Amino acid sequence: MAKKQKPTLATVWLDGCSGCHMSFLDIDEALIALAEKATLVYSPLVDAKEFPKMVDVTLIEGAVSTDEDVAKLRKVRSHTKILVALGDCAVTGNVPSMRNPFTVAEVTERAYIENATHNQQVPDLTLPKLLPKVRPVHAWVDVDVFIPGCPPSARTILYVLTELVEGRMPDLSDKSRFG
Ligand code: SF4
Numbered sequence: 241m242a243k244k245q246k247p248t249l250a251t252v253w254l255d256g257c258s259g260c261h262m263s264f265l266d267i268d269e270a271l272i273a274l275a276e277k278a279t280l281v282y283s284p285l286v287d288a289k290e291f292p293k294m295v296d297v298t299l300i301e302g303a304v305s306t307d308e309d310v311a312k313l314r315k316v317r318s319h320t321k322i323l324v325a326l327g328d329c330a331v332t333g334n335v336p337s338m339r340n341p342f343t344v345a346e347v348t349e350r351a352y353i354e355n356a357t358h359n360q361q362v363p364d365l366t367l368p369k370l371l372p373k374v375r376p377v378h379a380w381v382d383v384d385v386f387i388p389g390c391p392p393s394a395r396t397i398l399y400v401l402t403e404l405v406e407g408r409m410p411d412l413s414d415k416s417r418f419g
Pocket of ligand 1: 255256257258259260301302326327328329330334335389390391392
């Protein structure tokens, strides 16, 4: 009899500090048990260049800040069955959205001219284009599961992934909080 294929997992890093990915890694030895139930097919943690044709569960860390983020997010959404907004930046915009009261010109001027001691210039040829406002993931695409927290605890991430790979929808009502 053919062996049943394990569900696939992916993680994607948009505008975040990587703290949510670090919390994912903090699952520690439970990662081994998780690896027996699911296969990590795409992530900053593995050497995969192209997002696969279809992934069962994708975690998104970070807010949507650039045109590149939007393109990546739309591609991931169309190739993912269950999309999870991981952490406050993905869920609300959180830290990256602190630039929203300012224009893009003001932000870039501050970062590359006023705060630079050498070579003051905006590197417009090499940077993705900043959007006028930072938005959470659900402002651009449908999200199936929201995990608040900055970062969410490893225990909460493990709970969500375990439920999803076993075919259940996680109930986070008493397991997570913002901040
Ligand atoms: Fe970093 Fe917090 Fe944003 Fe996660 S939610 S990417 S830990 S700032």
